[in-house]
Amino acid sequence: MQQEPAHKRKRGRPPKQDGDRLETRDRLIRKGTEILTEKGFSSTGIEEFLKEAGVPKGSFYHYFPNKDAFGLAVIENYGKYFATKLDKSLLDEDVPPLDRLSNFIADACRGMARYNYKRGCLIGNLGQEMGALDETFRLPLEAVFKDWQGRIAHCLEQAKANQEIPEQLNCEDIAAFFWIGWEGAILRSKLVESPEPLELFAEQFLKMIKPTG
């Protein structure tokens, strides 16, 4: 997630051109995504998002009707971004299915290391905040989790077809189990600023689904 250089950012009143408008909206979403992988939504004011995105104070409402609408746009953006990240590993036909899952895990570990374990999962962060968030956040957040774990389930089905995991395994349940726990592992890795919880969780999970015979 790269930030545009400061000298390229425009300041002042909202741009007249649709292209500029879209660019500013995208920049706000991109910067919002970065911020919300690190910090809470309720504790972050609109001003902080604007300041970080280099968008003039007061012009927020040209792009979003309110802060919640902005939050929902960030969720949608992050859901898609991470789905692409998952697919990159999980749909890699050159690799046996279970190794694709290991590749995703390794990629996610590198991703957390890159930001010194300061950035976690935006969906997990906002899910944890539900007590303070508007109810409209609930369904979109859960939909993103379901989408991601569906991709894991699909990969596990392929692992089963490839006889890498036992026939009797319920891939949907196991994928849900993985994603429920994986979010816990991200939380814990952020807390201890180390890959250890992610690695421990992944290792035990893979041991669990491999045939014991």
Add this chain to the structure above:
Amino acid sequence: MQQEPAHKRKRGRPPKQDGDRLETRDRLIRKGTEILTEKGFSSTGIEEFLKEAGVPKGSFYHYFPNKDAFGLAVIENYGKYFATKLDKSLLDEDVPPLDRLSNFIADACRGMARYNYKRGCLIGNLGQEMGALDETFRLPLEAVFKDWQGRIAHCLEQAKANQEIPEQLNCEDIAAFFWIGWEGAILRSKLVESPEPLELFAEQFLKMIKPTG
């Protein structure tokens, strides 16, 4: 991080009776605990804690040097409260060790249902907030997790001694795996307002550690 006991600290105009002072401090901690199982620490102002505890506005600093010190006292209180809750199930000699773990899980599910899945784990909530919290929170939060998972590990050792789980299982690792994932399950149950993620995680976990032979 030990805080000096309230009665030793001298600030402002303390209440005349030590008993009253302790009672008010306890009430603040109790109410803070309730609030922080539902909401974030950074997004909740001191005024809200005072209001909910029925303590006059402005008297907070008679009890705590600052908001962080209050947060740390709440963490300590919750850590102990939940350790007692764990022990109630996990040290129950009338029940085989693995059933004790199931009893704890069932108890935790009832606990979440009681508050309509609005209250999660205070330590998980604050852990998720680390990006916005003072660094002094990191170690106390991790220490609480370690304490809790140590109690799970102890129970698993007893299950192993009782031949309920395979000899080759590393109880420390499995307990860490459980607690990492369990926090994810709490987060998800809060999100979907249902026991399903807790139940699914627990069921798959128990399947995993039971002998397959």
